[in-house]
Amino acid sequence: MISVKGYGATSKHSEIAALSFERQAIGDFDVLIDILYCGVCHSDIHTARSEWGAANYPVIPGHEIVGKVSQIGAKVSKFKVGDLAGVGVFVDSCRTCDCCKKGLEQYCEEGMVPTYNGMYRNSTLKTYGGYSSIYIIDEKYALHIPPTDQLAAIAPLLCAGITTYSPLRFADVGNGHQVAVLGLGGLGHMAVKFAASFGAEVTMLSTSASKEADAKRLGAAHFALSTDPAQMKALKGKFDFILNTVAATHDMNKMLDLLKIDGKMLLVGIPPEDCKIAAAKLISKRRSIIGSMIGGIAETQEMLDYCAEHHIVSDIEIIDIKDINTAYERIIKSDVKYRFVIDMKTL
């Protein structure tokens, strides 16, 4: 085992603080990544605070990890020392089920192994995330990061990026489509960039008028205030797709009205309560709701390569690790444009 420095939570009520923990030593197929930056996802907060079920403490959060490979196992073939590398939301899966074989490891029938607060397969060892100095991962689950001078802004692509890229690709969003993005946060700002980049005409739907200028800067052609009945009425039946990133309880029927016939709501946010859906809203126009969760390893690599080619990165605020608790409070208030990224040099 290797002793590692990190930041994490020791109980649901504790602040995120410095602590040491152990990672398993590097195996034949593993790469050891010196972590340079780690994005801060709302999931980190939910998990650290046991808001999604009791966590297994200590929790070292962080699943938007980028860094540089500093060691490789004897049988590693995809990476060499010095390569940039990334780690996303999961670090292993069964590798044999239909989903794994199709490159849909995130839907693995035995369950993916999450990057933190998980257990390695057939092992009593826990996974610890990216608020730390190093990560050790099987090369099959690590991503290549194309050469860049914006490495910090790439980190959030590993979760916020792929979570929005994948459903837009799955739904074949492109030229000529009218796409609404609901919610301008970490996911929403990436959704606007991707949908616009794929050729769609994007409308940002937000509860906050102050976000209009930013939405347009990010690539939205239009902005509408979802709290204004007149604006909502004017958009009825307009959209081919709504990418719904909102994780708070909200009126989904009002949004379904905005879809045209055969329109699809792509759902990536998980509100805390059941969504209330009027069956008639779906039936009367053959509309559908499609869920989507992050993306597989191959598609995540495709997304990273696409972003490199199209100069797409996340909009970020870089923070010191000592400011992580303040960052959590600001995330809860939606006071971040649009993702915090920890500079891991400050560990």
Added chain:
Amino acid sequence: MISVKGYGATSKHSEIAALSFERQAIGDFDVLIDILYCGVCHSDIHTARSEWGAANYPVIPGHEIVGKVSQIGAKVSKFKVGDLAGVGVFVDSCRTCDCCKKGLEQYCEEGMVPTYNGMYRNSTLKTYGGYSSIYIIDEKYALHIPPTDQLAAIAPLLCAGITTYSPLRFADVGNGHQVAVLGLGGLGHMAVKFAASFGAEVTMLSTSASKEADAKRLGAAHFALSTDPAQMKALKGKFDFILNTVAATHDMNKMLDLLKIDGKMLLVGIPPEDCKIAAAKLISKRRSIIGSMIGGIAETQEMLDYCAEHHIVSDIEIIDIKDINTAYERIIKSDVKYRFVIDMKTL
């Protein structure tokens, strides 16, 4: 105008009783159908009793109409006197919107004209349904009925048939698919027949164990009691599609668990309250829910022709028109196998 004999409701509290009303005279493009049989749909009850909003009385229900053409307008080309003909859920639409041009008249942007309790386009005349001696309809919205000695059993295809045929075709259900049908009533029994006929392996999900033998007779390979947690657990992740015909409030999350990755719930029933959907049930397996409403004219014709070729009809109980009120009470108690059809000679 033509005076017509029928059966209908004069208020939300009235029984269905004999009455006379007027239909517009036959126009150049109209056919006059002598009604031989008319199916009894649960919608008839909801409308007659103003349970779906205030009805415009008198209401003459009935939108599963079959009969024989006895007169044609001067410019009719699709039908000749003596032809069998059918009328379904709607009798006109705008004919110019994208939906109408695509043969999806049921989703017409200006709204389809329902077969009863509707208003003709650009007119102050009401539509009256099939509990009557004749129907007059533009030939474009009438259906050809292939020669048959089971005419009464074809009537329900015009609503229950097309409502289940269309979503199964839209979802491309066929060989190798695992399909569950939820609810064994008028819609459910047709869904089983169609899904099995398309090559799928069908499981009937019902709250009533007494329906097992019937489900298997209709074409289901398997039967499961949706109220038995052990049976539901055993089916987790089994189905490619669930055709959900239930119009009562029910636990949809329990059903979503039965879908495999990329599984689709095809929704044709409209429960009285909003459906409660856990976003995670969709997101965790990229599942979707797709609404569907009846079908367009061309697809309804395709379905009728398919049924003729594959010897598919509805299971029916033929009734006298004087027994319609008793039939309504039995429908409400789900005490019908599986559709009442009125023999219109008894009018």
